[in-house]
Amino acid sequence: xxxxxxxxxxxxxxxxxxxxxxxxxxxxxxxxxxxxxxxxxxxxxxxxxxxxxxxxxxxxxxxxxxxxxxxxxxxxxxxxxxxxxxxxxxxxxxxxxxxxxxxxxxxxxxxxxxxx
Amino acid sequence: xxxxxxxxxxxxxxxxxxxxxxxxxxxxxxxxxxxxxxxxxxxxxxxxxxxxxxxxxxxxxxxxxxxxxxxxxxxxxxxxxxxxxxxxxxxxxxxxxxxxxxxxxxxxxxxxxxx
Numbered sequence: 768x769x770x771x772x773x774x775x776x777x778x779x780x781x782x783x784x785x786x787x788x789x790x791x792x793x794x795x796x797x798x799x800x801x802x803x804x805x806x807x808x809x810x811x812x813x814x815x816x817x818x819x820x821x822x823x824x825x826x827x828x829x830x831x832x833x834x835x836x837x838x839x840x841x842x843x844x845x846x847x848x849x850x851x852x853x854x855x856x857x858x859x860x861x862x863x864x865x866x867x868x869x870x871x872x873x874x875x876x877x878x879x880x881x882x883x
Numbered sequence: 884x885x886x887x888x889x890x891x892x893x894x895x896x897x898x899x900x901x902x903x904x905x906x907x908x909x910x911x912x913x914x915x916x917x918x919x920x921x922x923x924x925x926x927x928x929x930x931x932x933x934x935x936x937x938x939x940x941x942x943x944x945x946x947x948x949x950x951x952x953x954x955x956x957x958x959x960x961x962x963x964x965x966x967x968x969x970x971x972x973x974x975x976x977x978x979x980x981x982x983x984x985x986x987x988x989x990x991x992x993x994x995x996x997x998x
Binding site for chain 1: 887889917919924925926927928929932972974984985986987988989990991
């Protein structure tokens with residue numbers, strides 16, 4: 768496909784379970800971002816990759832959150848020991864951008880995580 | 884810390900009317916200001932964006948007005964249509980080598996255009 772894809776689209780987890788969310792960016796896009804969007808709120812930055820390098824993880828809310836992009840394409844956001852406050856839509860975005868440029872960020876449809 | 888504040892939270896406009904959404908930012912290092920449109924169940928999509936070296940940018944029915952001294956910018960949707968009904972987010976970013984152009988979003992405005 769031509770756009771950013773994410774899977775699963777919906778995930779229900781019991782509190783304490785680990786979850787893994789996948790993002791397939793647009794082919795050739797160097798930059799990849801993860802955002803968290805709580806219900807009725809704007810997306811909030813979690814972490815940023817340039818190719819396989821995680822250059823900024825300052826937005827990750829706790830050490831239970833971990834992201835990787837080992838080959839510079841697909842990325843996985845992992846949440847360990849999920850808590851109810853982790854319930855949100857997790858958005859992935861990719862762009863052609865290298866540093867010092869403003870290429871558009873293309874967003875995927877998101878994964879809606881519900882922690883019971 | 885809420886670095887980008889957006890208002891109103893919700894807006895109802897009649898078909899053909901003008902929709903106006905306002906944002907204010909705090910960080911003077913921001914140098915790129917996009918607006919995103921989001922439909923239910925979809926990710927945000929870029930609508931229009933502006934750099935602070937211009938005061939206005941127009942694309943079709945959508946116009947951004949930018950006031951650098953007041954640290955405010957707004958989105959105007961002319962001839963609003965029912966298909967424009969969606970949630971709109973303003974955002975801001977600054978180029979930093981370690982963070983690309985990460986976006987800081989406003990809280991969102993739910994726009995409803997009545998037929």
